[in-house]
Amino acid sequence: MDRRSFLRNSAVAGAALAAPSLISSRSRAADILKLGCLFSSSGTMANIEGRLNSVVQMAAAELNAKGGVLGKQVEVMVTDPASDWPLYAQMGRQLLLQDQCSALFGCWTSVSRKSVLPVVEQNNGLLYYPLHFEGEENSKNVVYLNSPPASSVLPALEYLMSPDGGEAKRFFMLGSDYVWPRTINKICKGYWESKGFDESSWREHYVPFGFSNFQTLVNEIRQFASEPGGQPIIVLTVVGSSIPDFFKEIINQGIGATDIPVLGLDVLEADLEGLDTAPMVGHLNCWAYLQNAEAPANDAFKDNWKSFVEKGNLPYSPDTVIDPMVSAYDGVHLWAKAVEKAGMADPDAVRAASAGLSFDCPSGYSIKMTDENNYVSRGVFIGSVNDQQAFDILWQSEDTPKPVPFSPYA
Amino acid sequence: MRDLVSLALRPLTQPGGLARFWRGLGAVTMLIVASANPVLAQAPVQKRVLGELCAKGVSNQVKGITNLLASVDAGQVDPSWGVEIFQALGDRALICGGDTPLIVSEDTVRLATTLEPTKRSPEKKQGAFVNLRLRSQLDMGVAILRLLSEPGGPTSAADLEQLRKRAEIAPVALIERAVAMPGNEAVAEGLRDILAVAALEDPDPAQRISAIKRLAEAPSARNLTLLLNLRDGLSDAEDGAIKGELSSGINKIRFWLEVGEVSATIYSGLSYASILFMAALGLAVIFGLMGVINLAQGELIMIGAYVTFLVQEALKVVAPGLLEYYLLLAIPFAFVVTAGVGVTMEVTVIRHLYRRPLMTLLATWAISLFLINATRVVFGTQNLEFVVPGFLSGGVHLFADFIVTWNRLFAICFALVVLGGALFVLRYTKLGMFIRAVTENRDMAGCVGVSVRRVDMVAFGIGSGLAGLAGLALSPIYTVNPGMGASFIVDAFMIVVLGGVGSLIGTAAAALGIGMINVIIEPLYGAVAAKVIVLLMIIVFIQFRPEGLIAIKGRR
Numbered sequence: 001m002d003r004r005s006f007l008r009n010s011a012v013a014g015a016a017l018a019a020p021s022l023i024s025s026r027s028r029a030a031d032i033l034k035l036g037c038l039f040s041s042s043g044t045m046a047n048i049e050g051r052l053n054s055v056v057q058m059a060a061a062e063l064n065a066k067g068g069v070l071g072k073q074v075e076v077m078v079t080d081p082a083s084d085w086p087l088y089a090q091m092g093r094q095l096l097l098q099d100q101c102s103a104l105f106g107c108w109t110s111v112s113r114k115s116v117l118p119v120v121e122q123n124n125g126l127l128y129y130p131l132h133f134e135g136e137e138n139s140k141n142v143v144y145l146n147s148p149p150a151s152s153v154l155p156a157l158e159y160l161m162s163p164d165g166g167e168a169k170r171f172f173m174l175g176s177d178y179v180w181p182r183t184i185n186k187i188c189k190g191y192w193e194s195k196g197f198d199e200s201s202w203r204e205h206y207v208p209f210g211f212s213n214f215q216t217l218v219n220e221i222r223q224f225a226s227e228p229g230g231q232p233i234i235v236l237t238v239v240g241s242s243i244p245d246f247f248k249e250i251i252n253q254g255i256g257a258t259d260i261p262v263l264g265l266d267v268l269e270a271d272l273e274g275l276d277t278a279p280m281v282g283h284l285n286c287w288a289y290l291q292n293a294e295a296p297a298n299d300a301f302k303d304n305w306k307s308f309v310e311k312g313n314l315p316y317s318p319d320t321v322i323d324p325m326v327s328a329y330d331g332v333h334l335w336a337k338a339v340e341k342a343g344m345a346d347p348d349a350v351r352a353a354s355a356g357l358s359f360d361c362p363s364g365y366s367i368k369m370t371d372e373n374n375y376v377s378r379g380v381f382i383g384s385v386n387d388q389q390a391f392d393i394l395w396q397s398e399d400t401p402k403p404v405p406f407s408p409y410a
Numbered sequence: 411m412r413d414l415v416s417l418a419l420r421p422l423t424q425p426g427g428l429a430r431f432w433r434g435l436g437a438v439t440m441l442i443v444a445s446a447n448p449v450l451a452q453a454p455v456q457k458r459v460l461g462e463l464c465a466k467g468v469s470n471q472v473k474g475i476t477n478l479l480a481s482v483d484a485g486q487v488d489p490s491w492g493v494e495i496f497q498a499l500g501d502r503a504l505i506c507g508g509d510t511p512l513i514v515s516e517d518t519v520r521l522a523t524t525l526e527p528t529k530r531s532p533e534k535k536q537g538a539f540v541n542l543r544l545r546s547q548l549d550m551g552v553a554i555l556r557l558l559s560e561p562g563g564p565t566s567a568a569d570l571e572q573l574r575k576r577a578e579i580a581p582v583a584l585i586e587r588a589v590a591m592p593g594n595e596a597v598a599e600g601l602r603d604i605l606a607v608a609a610l611e612d613p614d615p616a617q618r619i620s621a622i623k624r625l626a627e628a629p630s631a632r633n634l635t636l637l638l639n640l641r642d643g644l645s646d647a648e649d650g651a652i653k654g655e656l657s658s659g660i661n662k663i664r665f666w667l668e669v670g671e672v673s674a675t676i677y678s679g680l681s682y683a684s685i686l687f688m689a690a691l692g693l694a695v696i697f698g699l700m701g702v703i704n705l706a707q708g709e710l711i712m713i714g715a716y717v718t719f720l721v722q723e724a725l726k727v728v729a730p731g732l733l734e735y736y737l738l739l740a741i742p743f744a745f746v747v748t749a750g751v752g753v754t755m756e757v758t759v760i761r762h763l764y765r766r767p768l769m770t771l772l773a774t775w776a777i778s779l780f781l782i783n784a785t786r787v788v789f790g791t792q793n794l795e796f797v798v799p800g801f802l803s804g805g806v807h808l809f810a811d812f813i814v815t816w817n818r819l820f821a822i823c824f825a826l827v828v829l830g831g832a833l834f835v836l837r838y839t840k841l842g843m844f845i846r847a848v849t850e851n852r853d854m855a856g857c858v859g860v861s862v863r864r865v866d867m868v869a870f871g872i873g874s875g876l877a878g879l880a881g882l883a884l885s886p887i888y889t890v891n892p893g894m895g896a897s898f899i900v901d902a903f904m905i906v907v908l909g910g911v912g913s914l915i916g917t918a919a920a921a922l923g924i925g926m927i928n929v930i931i932e933p934l935y936g937a938v939a940a941k942v943i944v945l946l947m948i949i950v951f952i953q954f955r956p957e958g959l960i961a962i963k964g965r966r
Contacts, residue, residue: 042782046893047791164468166542177938207937210897212888213685215678215818216932222811226631228639241897244793244889252805252815258546259575274793274889282542315790384539387501392539 033069033345035060035332036077036095038106038116038127043083044210044240048270048324049108051316052130053078055325056105058308059332069336070343077101081112083209083240088112089119096125102345103128103335105328109239110134110180117142126347128335130327132265132287134183138405140351143334143374145327147288149187150404151397156263156286156382157191159395160233166261169230170201172221174246175237177206183410184237184265190409201229211242214249222253225260236264243271247280257282257385268322272389283385287323288363288378290391295364301326302362326362333359334369334376365400375403455486456523457510463499464506468544475547476581482555483583490559494525496552500545502537550576554584557601561593570597571807577607603628610640619655626659629666629810637663663810670810675929681818683925684825685884687918689898690905691828692877694917696752697906699849700869702760703771706778707902708895710874713751714744714881715890716785719794734799737820737882744882745875751781752874756867764866778895785892794890802886817886824883829918832876836914845869849912908948910958919959924948 041050053076060074068074077099081087088107095101096119103126107113110133120127120141128143135148146152160168171192175181185204192202203224205217225232238246243266250262262283264271269291272280291302302321309318334357339345342353351374358368365379377400383391459481462474478495481487498504498513504522505512511522512532521528540548553572556565573580582605588594589601602624609621622640625633637660644653693707721740725733732739755777763770798817805815836842844865847855856862880898881890888894905924909916924944931940952958 041786041791042893043896044893047793047891050791164541164543166546205936208941211937212897213682213928215681215815216675216929217937219674219678220933222813223631226635226811228635241793241889241891241894245887248887248889249815252803252817253813254571254804254807256549258542258549261542270792274795274891276795276798282545315786317790317792320792384541394539394541 031071032073032075033339034075034077034099034101035335036079036092036099036101036104036106038079038081038088038092038095038104038112039108040083041080045083045108047241048268048322049083051270051322051325052105052108052328054308054312054314054316055305055328056332058304059329061308062304063332063336069339070345074336085109085111085115089115092116092119092125092127093123096120096123101125102339103347103350105130105331107131108324109178110183111178113142114179124347126335126350128328128331130324130331132323134180134187135405135407136183136410138373138375140374141347143331143354143369143376144403144405145331145334145376146323147378147380148375148403148405149184149407151378151380151401152286152288153184153188153265154191155380155395155397156284157188157235159382160261160263160284161195166231166233168233168261169197170224170227170232171203171235172224172232172260173202173204173235173237174217174221175206175235176209176211176239176242178209180239181206181237185235187407187409188235190407194409207238207242209242210240211238212245214242214246218246218249218253218255221250221260222255225255232260234260234262236262237266239266243267244275247275247283251276251279256280257284268324269320269390270317270322272385273317273320275389277385277389278387280385281387284394285383285385285391287381287383289323289326289361290363290381290383290393291321292383292390292393293363293381293396294393295362297360298362298364300362301329330359330361330367330376367400370403373405375405377402455481456491459487460495460511460522463495463504464511468541471544472547475544475551479551479554479581479584482558483581483587488559489555491525492555493552493559495522496548496555498522499537500540500548500552502540504537505532505534506538507533546576547579550580554580554588557588557594557597558584558591561588561591562596566594566597570600573604574600577604580604582608607636610636615652618652622652622655622659626662629663629670631667631811634660634663634667666810670808670812673808673812676926677812677814677818678929679922679926680822681925682929683922684818684822685887686901686905686925687825687921688821688828688880688883689877690902690909690917690921691825691832691914692873692875692880693902694906694909694912694914695832695873695876696870697903698909698912698914698917699845700866700873701767701911702764702870703767703774704760704873705771705774705899706755706781706895707877708897708899709778709781710748710752710877710895711881711884711898712785712890712892712895713781714748714878715885715894716789716794716881717744717747717878718882718885719796719890722797733797734801736797737799737802737886740882741879744878748878748881749871749875752877753867753871755874756870760870761863761866782892782895789892791892794885796885796890798886821883821887824879828876828879828883829914832872832914835872841865841868904945904948908951908958910960913958913960916958916960923959 035056037053037056039049039052040046041053057076060076063069063074077095079091079095081091092104095104104120105128107116107129108131113129116127117139121139125141126143127141128145130145132146132152133148159165173185173188175185189202221234236246243264256279264283264285267285305321306318309316335350337357337359338350338353342349354369355371356369358366361367363379368377370377379400380397381393382395384394386392459474459478462477463471465471478492482489482492495504503514505514512530513520513522514532519528519530519532520526549572553569556563556569585601585605589598606621606624609617612618622637625637637656641656689711692710693704696702696704718740721743722736725736759773759777760770763773802817802820805813807813836845844860847860848862848865852862905920906917909920927944928940931943
């Protein structure tokens with residue numbers, strides 16, 4: 001055999017060997033549906049955001065146990081954008097174009113969502129976003145699973161300004177420096193103006209991501225609180241590891257909830273892990289789900305999570321569940337229902353099929369996708385920190401108010 | 411020991427001792443019955459108050475609190491009973507509903523009216539939710555009743571602080587009684603300050619003037635607000651003496667507030683500097699003295715914090731009595747374990763890359779990722795829970811709103827001690843001499859017989875151990891999780907480069923400078939701008955003085 005015929009023969013043989021594997025990989029791709037996850041498991045958001053990867057996997061496992069979606073198995077592709085906002089866009093593009101994911105689940109901070117937004121819009125993807133956020137956005141390529149301010153922040157503020165909430169009259173806004181805190185604070189200021197307050201009754205401060213040295217700021221808060229004008233509160237929009245550091249500092253400086261209540265808009269059960277919450281009792285938060293929600297669906301969800309963590313030996317607390325986890329879980333199920341209804345996983349078909357879908361959320365409410373946009377009607381909870389590193393339910397809404405994407409106060 | 415036993419048995423063994431013993435017991439029983447009796451007789455008052463506290467609606471409950479305090483004032487109920495009830499309500503342990511309210515704790519159920527144990531089972535596991543309005547009333551109520559029921563007790567200072575915060579709603583009559591009680595001498599002055607708040611509205615001008623004087627003696631922003639409000643409310647017809655006293659009082663408070671503000675800024679600066687310094691110290695040895703760019707420095711800090719956590723957990727099992735001192739007991743462990751990790755890194759990886767700094771950078775970065783993820787796998791991502799020892803929780807109010815928080819004071823002192831220790835080792839020990847020799851001229855030191863490899867290894871170990879100590883010192887202030895190290899690495903390099911590579915004193919000076927500048931800028935332009943301005947200042951500084959604050963002569 002001369003050299004040329006050897007090359008030709010081996011090329012033919014190689015092609016023959018490769019062909020079945022090509023065919024089989026294509027046929028394999030036909031009977032699975034891929035979901036992409038964009039949640040950081042490193043960087044400043046790691047502690048809380050990382051859990052969402054696992055909860056999406058848990059929901060997918062539930063779907064697969066029931067025979068999958070449209071008879072196809074659901075596979076979850078996990079990435080780690082490392083709390084680096086531009087990396088979310090890059091990995092999102094990769095998930096959509098290279099891995100051919102049917103839908104993306106991802107982002108915690110609004111800045112990461114804004115970074116992925118052009119990617120999903122260009123490639124006509126679908127991003128399920130599980131955090132409550134500042135609103136002021138209505139993309140056909142994003143499903144906003146959680147509440148805009150009108151059905152989360154404003155009811156909580158209203159409570160704090162009522163006699164039972166201590167008749168708050170002065171407001172110290174402290175946030176991380178990015179779009180969510182700034183927009184939320186803008187809406188808050190508009191809201192207070194509509195209630196007859198003026199600029200002298202609030203103060204606004206921003207800190208960089210991952211900021212931890214709150215001593216000077218807490219000094220200023222104490223000063224602000226002792227000035228005349230009525231009961232002060234803190235509207236806290238710092239995120240990630242800054243949250244526990246802030247609480248440590250106010251505890252050490254002797255500030256309790258009865259002195260200056262903190263409305264922690266991004267404070268979750270998971271942020272209280274590692275803190276002695278006895279001196280924090282009474283501080284507030286507001287979400288569309290709290291771990292202590294009383295509903296059979298919630299007990300089932302908590303049990304599922306516990307066994308999922310223990311079985312997979314995951315590095316997360318088995319006894320802590322948080323709103324964004326539940327929202328992401330709801331999202332996977334809403335997506336599955338829409339795909340079943342549409343009969344295919346094409347984003348346009350899924351979006352059309354989504355209108356009006358409802359799902360029994362672990363919060364105890366039957367949540368519903370609206371007809372006119374990609375928002376979801378959720379229940380409203382106001383929580384109050386208790387001494388067991390969790391939140392007592394202080395107030396919850398009768399039903400699920402209709403989400404208002406654009407605030408009149410912004 | 412035998413002496414003790416015989417002492418205890420003396421009443422029984424002495425002639426006639428048994429009779430005296432029984433008589434004594436009888437007297438004690440009588441006393442108990444006598445003190446219980448009035449409570450039983452006045453049960454209707456308790457019942458009425460409890461009814462109000464159990465009522466729906468916060469306004470009704472607030473009325474119940476006021477009425478309970480009033481009946482204490484009238485001598486109808488015992489203050490200690492009120493303390494129990496208020497605390498139970500606040501802890502959600504008071505279960506209403508059923509025919510009589512119950513107080514539940516982990517293993518006992520008591521009747522709320524008499525506080526006697528009962529066999530009844532409560533209808534619910536938890537009492538009603540307590541909102542902020544009710545909670546502040548309860549805090550106030552507990553504080554004043556505790557001062558009345560156990561004058562001079564261990565909680566009296568905290569109770570005084572509570573009442574100070576809620577001077578406007580505290581009942582004057584009860585405070586007056588607490589002032590008069592023997593045992594409360596230590597807090598009497600503070601209580602009189604609270605009474606002065608009420609006396610500001612007194613019709614008698616003399617009373618008002620003395621109240622103003624008293625408030626001015628205890629300068630705080632709160633008192634300033636009170637006096638300013640009073641001044642704004644004064645009519646022109648008011649007594650000139652009051653106005654004069656008021657304006658001099660306001661000026662006095664303003665002066666002290668400014669002094670307090672300056673002190674607070676200096677203290678914040680010191681505390682921030684101590685944190686920066688601790689984070690940078692290990693790197694000052696490793697990068698400064700040895701020239702190794704160690705990107706895993708932050709993770710060594712994290713390991714120090716995790717070792718501290720493990721020591722705490724071990725103490726919980728082995729010697730719970732020593733748990734209070736775990737931070738001090740963990741010092742050798744944090745140092746040795748982290749130093750061990752550092753030495754391992756040096757021997758296995760870094761040693762082979764001393765002449766290739768770029769590769770060291772990549773290799774140490776890989777090590778840092780490895781350490782973070784290994785920790786995540788072993789411990790999980792959640793923040794670790796540290797017991798806050800009594801001597802580190804809270805702070806002391808020095809004057810005029812200036813609070814010294816113990817955890818930060820601990821960090822400052824710890825940083826000073828570690829700086830002293832490190833300087834001592836480098837300057838006055840043989841090892842220190844070798845390290846300095848290798849720093850100044852590696853090849854020459856080798857020529858005169860210094861074992862350069864061993865010195866490298868030990869110096870790397872010391873640098874890592876110091877990072878471990880930083881982790882220990884930071885654990886009461888910052889959150890501890892696998893990713894915590896990343897936030898320190900940039901600051902640490904910044905400090906070391908600014909301070910002058912190779913100089914510990916320079917590192918300390920740079921930390922102090924950056925800490926101070928930061929806290930001065932922060933209130934003026936915000937934390938984000940502070941960071942930008944500080945970085946700009948460093949860039950400009952390095953342009954003109956690339957060797958840093960304190961330059962060490964040496965050949966590299």
